Amino acid sequence: MNIVAPESLILWTTIIFIILLILLRKFAWKPILGAVRTRETSINDALAAAEKAKLEMENLHADNEKLLQEARAEREAMMKEAREIKTKMIADAKEDAKAEADKMVAHAQAAIVSEKKAAIAEMKQTVASLSLEIAEKVVKHELSDSDSQLKLVNEMLGDAKLN
Template sequence: MEKLINDFSFGLFFWQLFVVIVLALLLWKFAWKPILNALNDREQGIQDALDSAERARKEMQNLQADNEKLLQEARMERDAMIKEAREIKERMISEARTEAQNEGDKMIAQAKSSIQNEKNAALADIKNKVATLSVEIAEKVVRQELSTREEQQRLVEDMLDDVTLN
């Protein structure tokens, strides 16, 4: 270290200081400014990319929220449609039951009416046959003059045998 102090020269020191300062100024003008500008530009680009990513993330969240809302609305609409379809089905079944019941009641009423009509027709037919038989019996009785009680008895028995055979 002593050797450095003994060999120290102010002229050389001045020129070295001058070269270092000029070199620093040249570096500042031609190297540091472009390097700092490039670093600032890069920092700005990174910040823009981060901002863009944040905007994209927020937009994705908004889209997901919108999608979820749309899905919820679609589910609600689907549920409403299913409920409406079930109600329509139940109403159609109820109407079909009512209509079938009414048709069944009509058919039963018609069958009862038909049975009653046939019963009345059969009774009328029986009455007609009884009347015819009575007239025939009366006619036969009138044609024969019955003088005795035995002949009347025999005629009635013969007619009863004829009626039973028919």
């Protein structure tokens, strides 16, 4: 039996191990490290893209919120303007109606005054006409008798002296 000295075994094991390390480094480590680096780069790129997408989503969300707030503010402004227009239209309509009513009342009052004057004038004329008819009938009746005529003349002379 041929026994190999342990020193030479250690030497040959070390040499084989170094050769194995060199071969592994040349053929295995570089491709493995390259693949790991490529994978790390792609993961970092994916993380950066995800962060960028997250920022874009936050920006879009902020923009959407801003647009919603602007739309709400615009809607409120439009509603306020519509309420103001409604209030103004109601006030204008009330004012126009009041002016028209005042005009109608003034016209009616003028018509009443005019009708009253016409009625009074007609009543005066009717009273005067009736008075003349009555006086005419009374005078005819009184003056038909000569004693009555003398009595009337004496009464008139008596009234004339007193005045």
